[in-house]
Amino acid sequence: MNTATSNPSPEHPAPFEWDGVIPARPEDPAHLPIFKLLYRASRRNQALDCFLTSFLKYRHYLPAVAAETIIPDFATSQVTIRDLPRGLWATPLVDTLSVVKAAIGFKSKKILEIGSYKGSTARLLAENTPEDTRIWTLDMDPNHGEAYRGTPHESRIERIIGKVENPLLDPHGPFDLIFVDADHDYESVFHHSAVAFRQLAPGGVILWHDYQQNNYLHGGCAVPEALYMAARTFRKDILSIEGTMLGVYSEVPGWESATAAGRADGADHSNPWTDGKIRRI
Numbered sequence: 001m002n003t004a005t006s007n008p009s010p011e012h013p014a015p016f017e018w019d020g021v022i023p024a025r026p027e028d029p030a031h032l033p034i035f036k037l038l039y040r041a042s043r044r045n046q047a048l049d050c051f052l053t054s055f056l057k058y059r060h061y062l063p064a065v066a067a068e069t070i071i072p073d074f075a076t077s078q079v080t081i082r083d084l085p086r087g088l089w090a091t092p093l094v095d096t097l098s099v100v101k102a103a104i105g106f107k108s109k110k111i112l113e114i115g116s117y118k119g120s121t122a123r124l125l126a127e128n129t130p131e132d133t134r135i136w137t138l139d140m141d142p143n144h145g146e147a148y149r150g151t152p153h154e155s156r157i158e159r160i161i162g163k164v165e166n167p168l169l170d171p172h173g174p175f176d177l178i179f180v181d182a183d184h185d186y187e188s189v190f191h192h193s194a195v196a197f198r199q200l201a202p203g204g205v206i207l208w209h210d211y212q213q214n215n216y217l218h219g220g221c222a223v224p225e226a227l228y229m230a231a232r233t234f235r236k237d238i239l240s241i242e243g244t245m246l247g248v249y250s251e252v253p254g255w256e257s258a259t260a261a262g263r264a265d266g267a268d269h270s271n272p273w274t275d276g277k278i279r280r281i
């Protein structure tokens with residue numbers, strides 16, 4: 001927990017504070033146990049999980065905004081991609097691309113990735129940002145970062161090994177852009193979000209991965225629930241970015257998520273496969 005400064009102002013805002021208490025997660029609706037039962041009876045069939053999850057529309061907790069309304073130059077910035085993110089936990093390309101476009105658009109100079117895995121996103125960030133941009137990757141896997149090791153970009157990426165905690169990050173922060181993508185259970189995401197807010201430079205931006213996942217019943221992902229409660233508890237406008245699995249919070253002048261929240265237009269979360277929207281030929 002931080003201590004407050006005496007005279008906070010827009011230029012010198014009070015540091016982020018959290019009492020360390022994780023609030024209860026939002027209650028699940030009454031029909032969810034039936035869905036879970038069906039899923040277990042199917043021997044944890046992934047396709048059934050995806051199908052049933054598409055009915056859990058209440059989980060779209062955050063207001064959704066178009067990427068170009070929250071990330072500068074989103075529609076025009078160019079990203080170079082050589083190798084593709086690979087591996088079981090690699091971030092899908094549309095999401096990686098959006099994170100990289102955020103770093104380009106916001107001209108972020110200090111970037112932190114919380115949960116880095118092979119380092120594919122860190123490498124793409126390095127490949128698409130100027131030489132004076134530095135990247136820190138935090139992961140409890142001591143071998144994380146194989147995607148950029150031995151490349152010319154390695155010198156701009158600092159690996160931090162350990163579990164997500166402020167003392168590991170304090171010597172390096174604050175950061176202009178933080179990408180949160182480690183554990184996805186409710187308590188972890190809430191805690192990691194608090195760490196991200198604590199480590200964020202004034203005028204910075206935070207992105208979270210796996211805000212929307214199309215399989216919920218396997219039980220591993222509570223990012224939507226955690227971000228919803230983090231937004232309420234910390235009084236921060238966290239939004240989702242349409243067409244991606246990203247959550248976003250921004251204090252960047254002119255690109256604040258608090259302002260963009262007013263433009264959130266109730267994104268279309270319908271499923272074209274089940275809603276009869278696909279033209280039958």
Ligand SMILES: C[S@@+](CC[C@H](N)C(=O)[O-])C[C@H]1O[C@@H](n2cnc3c(N)ncnc32)[C@H](O)[C@@H]1O
Pocket residue numbers: 085089090091113114115116117118119120121122138139140141144162163164181182183188
């Ligand atoms: C989904 S992967 C990250 C993918 C990566 N962001 C990318 O774009 O390719 C999650 C990573 O978070 C790490 N992780 C999970 N829980 C963690 C924790 N509490 N502290 C630090 N690292 C953690 C795992 O070791 C794993 O490498």
